[in-house]
Amino acid sequence: MTYAHPESLVSAEWLKSNLTNPSIRIIEVDVDPKQYAAGHIPGAIGLDWAKDLQDPVRRDIPNGDQLATLLSNRGVGNEHTIVLYGDSANWFAAYAFWVLKLYGHRDVRLLNGGRAHWLNDSSLPLTPDVVNHPPTTYRPTQPDETLRARVSEVLVSASGAARVASGGAKILQLVDVRSPDEFSGKIIAPPGMNETAQRAGHIPGAVNVPWAQATNADGTFKSVDELRTLYGGKGLTPGAPTVAYCRIGERSSHTWFVLKYLLGFDNVRNYDGSWTEYGNLIGAPIEKNV
Amino acid sequence: MPESTHSQPGTRTTTDLHARVYDGVLDMMPSEENPTPLVRLNALTPPGSTLYAKLEWMNPFGSVKDRAAWAMIRDLESRGELGDAKPGRGIVEPTSGNTGFSLAAIASVRGYPARAVMPSKVPTEKRALIRMAGADVDISSDAMCPLPGSEDGTIGLARTYARAQSNKYVMPNQYENQINARAHEETTGPEIWRQTQGKVSHVFVSLGTCGTVTGISRYLKSKNANVKIIAVQPSPGHDVPGLRNVSELDVSKLYDPSLIDEILQIDFNLAYTNALSLLRREGLRAGPSSGLIFEGARIISARDGVPMGVMIFCDDIFKYVSTMIKHLPELGGSDAEGGS
Ligand SMILES: Cc1ncc(COP(=O)(O)O)c(C=O)c1O
Numbered sequence: 369m370t371y372a373h374p375e376s377l378v379s380a381e382w383l384k385s386n387l388t389n390p391s392i393r394i395i396e397v398d399v400d401p402k403q404y405a406a407g408h409i410p411g412a413i414g415l416d417w418a419k420d421l422q423d424p425v426r427r428d429i430p431n432g433d434q435l436a437t438l439l440s441n442r443g444v445g446n447e448h449t450i451v452l453y454g455d456s457a458n459w460f461a462a463y464a465f466w467v468l469k470l471y472g473h474r475d476v477r478l479l480n481g482g483r484a485h486w487l488n489d490s491s492l493p494l495t496p497d498v499v500n501h502p503p504t505t506y507r508p509t510q511p512d513e514t515l516r517a518r519v520s521e522v523l524v525s526a527s528g529a530a531r532v533a534s535g536g537a538k539i540l541q542l543v544d545v546r547s548p549d550e551f552s553g554k555i556i557a558p559p560g561m562n563e564t565a566q567r568a569g570h571i572p573g574a575v576n577v578p579w580a581q582a583t584n585a586d587g588t589f590k591s592v593d594e595l596r597t598l599y600g601g602k603g604l605t606p607g608a609p610t611v612a613y614c615r616i617g618e619r620s621s622h623t624w625f626v627l628k629y630l631l632g633f634d635n636v637r638n639y640d641g642s643w644t645e646y647g648n649l650i651g652a653p654i655e656k657n658v
Numbered sequence: 659m660p661e662s663t664h665s666q667p668g669t670r671t672t673t674d675l676h677a678r679v680y681d682g683v684l685d686m687m688p689s690e691e692n693p694t695p696l697v698r699l700n701a702l703t704p705p706g707s708t709l710y711a712k713l714e715w716m717n718p719f720g721s722v723k724d725r726a727a728w729a730m731i732r733d734l735e736s737r738g739e740l741g742d743a744k745p746g747r748g749i750v751e752p753t754s755g756n757t758g759f760s761l762a763a764i765a766s767v768r769g770y771p772a773r774a775v776m777p778s779k780v781p782t783e784k785r786a787l788i789r790m791a792g793a794d795v796d797i798s799s800d801a802m803c804p805l806p807g808s809e810d811g812t813i814g815l816a817r818t819y820a821r822a823q824s825n826k827y828v829m830p831n832q833y834e835n836q837i838n839a840r841a842h843e844e845t846t847g848p849e850i851w852r853q854t855q856g857k858v859s860h861v862f863v864s865l866g867t868c869g870t871v872t873g874i875s876r877y878l879k880s881k882n883a884n885v886k887i888i889a890v891q892p893s894p895g896h897d898v899p900g901l902r903n904v905s906e907l908d909v910s911k912l913y914d915p916s917l918i919d920e921i922l923q924i925d926f927n928l929a930y931t932n933a934l935s936l937l938r939r940e941g942l943r944a945g946p947s948s949g950l951i952f953e954g955a956r957i958i959s960a961r962d963g964v965p966m967g968v969m970i971f972c973d974d975i976f977k978y979v980s981t982m983i984k985h986l987p988e989l990g991g992s993d994a995e996g997g998s
Pocket residue numbers: 721723754755756757864865866867868869870871899900901945947948972973
């Protein structure tokens with residue numbers, strides 16, 4: 369069995385032989401932007417998730433104009449095949465993938481294994497040189513809200529799940545991709561994290577599948593059979609409306625990618641508000657297992 | 659002090675170990691002839707056992723890591739990877755601090771640039787020290803998400819410099835470089851054997867890159883297969899700089915469990931409280947990893963008796979002032995006592 373959308377992943381070998389292909393733009397997005405500065409895949413553009421892929425003032429993804437300016441200046445056009453990669457097994461690269469899909473970019477792909485996989489193969493080139501691609505005029509579509517879950521929908525589902533004992537229906541399949549200690553409510557956020565919440569626990573009805581369980585030790589994605597066993601084993605089915613969330617909405621983009629593009633879930637959304645929104649709401653139902 | 663101490667290149671060497679007069683700081687590097695001191699513990703040893711501390715902070719740059727750093731740099735020089743064969747090239751290394759300081763200091767003496775990539779949990783003193791020694795420092799974000807494989811951006815970042823900018827950097831790579839272990843096989847091990855006149859029964863070590871444990875164990879077990887090598891590891895969630903829990907040892911390619919007789923897991927808080935006891939009761943200014951090692955020695959002494967134990971005290975407490983205050987706020991003086 370192969371992935372539902374195998375074309376959304378590229379291998380290092382494929383990328384190596386397409387480094388000078390003019391129809392491709394390679395973009396690196398890291399947890400730690402120093403990684404790109406030290407060295408990257410030749411030709412790759414470096415985006416900073418905090419500065420480039422968020423609204424600078426309000427808590428939101430960039431708006432269409434902001435994204436258009438960013439991509440135009442960096443020489444990315446609507447017609448380009450975008451190949452994304454990054455550190456931590458493509459964690460923030462997957463977030464960029466989600467943002468680009470939200471704004472309708474047709475052809476976006478992830479480098480399987482991310483930057484670590486490339487780095488550890490010494491036959492693959494790396495450079496500190498920054499290439500300036502000629503500017504374009506990028507035109508994003510209206511954001512595709514079917515890829516994004518909002519707190520109102522999550523709350524409806526959570527209240528339904530909270531009533532499950534009295535026969536209330538579970539409306540959404542909620543996947544909490546944080547660590548087990550965040551899920552159980554033992555901790556609010558991993559140690560040292562600035563963005564946090566007032567309360568610990570998880571959204572009622574959610575199942576816990578930490579995001580990195582979808583990857584092998586080298587950062588590549590697990591096989592489709594392993595992934596099916598992993599998520600199926602938690603009772604998640606491809607046909608049902610599904611929402612992934614984490615703390616700030618980035619780790620969950622990784623799982624969103626896995627569910628949608630590797631397993632073919634047809635209705636899966638990323639809840640980018642995630643726990644730092646939900647865990648701060650007055651009166652929101654919370655499940656806690658400590 | 660004789661005038662000739664400051665000898666010019668080409669003049670007769672005046673290093674005199676007995677008088678402790680050296681031709682240059684690198685001549686202070688330890689060896690069987692110039693070992694770091696072995697000091698017996700008199701107040702804290704459980705009855706019936708004998709424990710000695712090997713004071714690695716007496717090395718020229720203040721830690722056990724001088725041995726590996728010096729050996730790795732000489733190896734790179736001898737292979738033409740550093741030095742005249744590669745003008746302008748320097749060193750990049752992922753380090754929790756001690757290796758970085760040793761490398762930075764040796765690199766400065768040798769005229770090479772250096773860059774250290776450090777995890778953010780490293781105490782500020784250590785970062786500042788490395789900068790003082792003339793190296794550039796990158797602080798790499800620690801795991802934002804506590805899951806295996808997603809952490810330790812330091813090694814990846816250092817490797818990126820070495821791969822993408824190989825004209826400027828070579829990475830000794832203490833986590834994988836066999837020279838790290840060999841340094842201990844050729845110096846620390848023989849020193850212990852000679853200093854104890856072959857009577858050493860137990861060696862107590864901690865685990866970081868595992869160069870220390872692997873090198874010492876290889877040498878001492880070749881001399882006497884019955885020497886017990888006891889390693890300590892801090893409990894999970896620890897913040898003891900330089901050390902790894904066994905669950906974090908996958909990056910340490912020098913880790914060879916067949917060379918270790920027993921691994922004790924010890925509550926990491928004891929690293930800090932024991933460091934205080936060692937200073938207050940023995941006058942030994944040992945750092946936190948030594949505090950943890952001492953706990954291991956105490957446990958085995960009480961359980962089995964230790965006829966001649968040697969504890970590797972990797973570094974001293976001076977560079978852990980902020981870490982010590984974090985764990986023992988009363989050390990911070992009136993501000994901390996006031997509370998809020
Ligand atoms: C303070 C301290 N203790 C112990 C160790 C462990 O030594 P090794 O890396 O040889 O295992 C280190 C080394 O990183 C250290 O810096």
